[in-house]
Amino acid sequence: MSARLTIRSRSAMAINRPTWTCVRASFHASRYASPPIRRTTSVFQAITLTTRPFSSSSSSNNNNNNNNNNSKTRHQTTSQKTTNNPSPNQNRRRNLVLLATSATLLTSYLLLHLTLLHNPSLLSPSPLSPTTFSPFTITSLTPISPSSFLLTLTPKPPAPPLLLPFAPTPPHPHLPPLHHAWHHGLWSVEIKQPQLQVARSYTPLPPLSDADLASGTLRFLIRRVDGGEVSTYLSTLPVSATIELRGPHLGFDVAARLGGEDSVVFLAGGTGVAVAMQVVRALGRLPVGERPRVEVLWASRARGDCEGGMRLGG
Template sequence: MTGSVLVLSRRVCAAVPSPALISLALTHVSRSIIRHLANGRARAPGILTPCRTVASTPKAGARSEESSQSGQQEQEPRRTGAAVRVAASILAAWLALNAGLEVGGLDEWLAGLRTGKPLNEVRFVPYIVTSREQVSPTAFILTVKPKFALDRPDTSPSGRLLSVLFPRLQFPHTSHNNRAILEKAWDHGLWSVEIKQPQIQVARDYTPLPAPSREAEQHDLHFGHLRFLIRRMDGGEVSTYLSRLQVGDTVELRGPHLGFDVRARLGSSDKVVFLAGGTGIAPALQTARAVLDTETNPHNNNRKPSVSILWANRHRADCPGIPSPQGTQPVDISSSSNAITSLLEQMKARYGDSLHYTSTVDDENARVTPPDILRAAGSSSPPAGTRTLWSIPFFSSSPSLPTTVPDRTSSNTTTCKYHSVSTLISSPGRDEPTPQNHCACAGAFPGKNLLMVSGPEGFISAFSGPKRWGEGLELQGPVGGMAASLREADPAFWEKWLVLKL
């Protein structure tokens, strides 16, 4: 019954969805209520009214008896009238409310005032899936927006007034609170958010993709939009749940969780080589944005840093059209791009020669090899001895290879929290945002080139050694795998590099 009244009232209001109607109805309701209350107050016992004063005189008392008899008769229609007015008021309020729901997003306002907190690191907040795009048979892009933020800027006088009057209250009608939080996260560079699987209450981290252009970035910031590249893992709890979400579904997010401060670690050095396995491309793109965006990177000055991404995939469908590290074009050009390769192309158009990327595909028996890494790092000629590394199989952590490399950095970097290799070993991979000029290094190497590795656990282990657990945290651990072998072969060259595992 209530449902059908709701539907009916919504339909009625949808037919005449005018703000004037709402204000008219609200005015009517408030007037009726005030009138009704005034009547009630006049009749209430114990309240000093002119009638009571009149009733205290004997003459008037006689009249009073008379009038009380006729009054009882009069009261019946008056009561009926009051009941009708109350019912009409309730109906009008109900209609006004539903009109508000229809035209003003009032439901979002009301619900948002209760739960419309901006993205934060403590509590999960609801987001809505606004689009879902399949990228390859196993990977897809989910775009989400805060559930309690309207899909348009609230520039109305009332919206502005509320923000001015109650600046500390989280009004869901603007995404300004989210904006400041997201700007800080993008400014930091590397960051992720947790997404929760509600049935089993388990959350996993996912990395927001940067926007392709400055305009798109502003748009996303304004509306709090976030985009994720997600791979559905067979048997994976959260990725399978996410793969089933449809447009309009609610999903809960917590964060942002800041990762390495890439720019502080790069300092005045200028090379980043990023080994990305599968969805590891998302942090690679965040890194490219953080390092190459000249407007937002205060460290760039007169330098021209470069980011070179070596992207390893299992299937060509994940990276159509991307050439191999040797420059060869893919044989299968049946589909020339997907959403991620388009994003790469757009970022290339934005950053020019500073951004370089290649891909290898397991299905085509192609692997990222040590020469690929050396070329990307700008090592002109591999020193003798590294030839034995050429045959390192992909995804293996051969026990014959050294798994740790001693810290041979110059003494002035051993105490710097950003550039000391020994400090990095026990780092959980998060840097607190700090003001500029926070590097404690002095002398020749204020900053280091970065060899960054992101992808599935086996990928990270093969290229840079496994992470390790300590004090309940996942720590970097010593450098191992292929990176350790490269270092061993040419310590002088790699002394100017840090290896970061993501």
């Protein structure tokens, strides 16, 4: 780079003053030189920068999340379009599934309904058995004498089936074993005392009507004994209380053992008259030409237990 320097001088303006020389330098750059820097503009300029921590992993995660969200949005949009505008094959398949499901449910219900009509006891299996106790409700407790009372029990009716509103009404679960016991002849049940966990056998009296037989109502003649665990417990129970029974326990089949005899004499003492009444009922159900003559002799220790009795020997 070459330059040419030109110096110009100016004469003094006064005799006694010093001479000032102004030098003006002029650079003539060649064609390869950079243009001169203008002194009126600053070379450096202050710029304020604000920095923050930057993680390449978080940035990539954000980008991935954004991409996933965008893909989910596109998938949802595609699914909504597919749902809103199902194809004919999808409509046909859905109709076939609904038709097959409806036909299966209807067929199953009809088969179950026909099965229950043929055997309605399937709705309520019998809980009364010789090995387990079943609940009964006291419907009446009538005193007969100072020491005896008549106890009436009724089984609770079965609950209607909730899932089968049009199913036939099931029979009472206690009725099949009770009907079998009444047809047998002599039978008894056990009544439990829950506090002491003891049970005593009692013989039911014959039903007064067909309604009592159909509802499973049982009646007992019970004499309260001093120190008796079960009889004393039963005499203190109120009406609507629940007691537990186990049975039936089948006893002597008097009709099968009758043979060709035409007369039967039964001796009963106290509450044992219930057994005698069962014998009379069992023999009274025989055909007219086969019924024997039955005589029952009933005695009791206490005069008050013999209602309507009369004094003998003066």
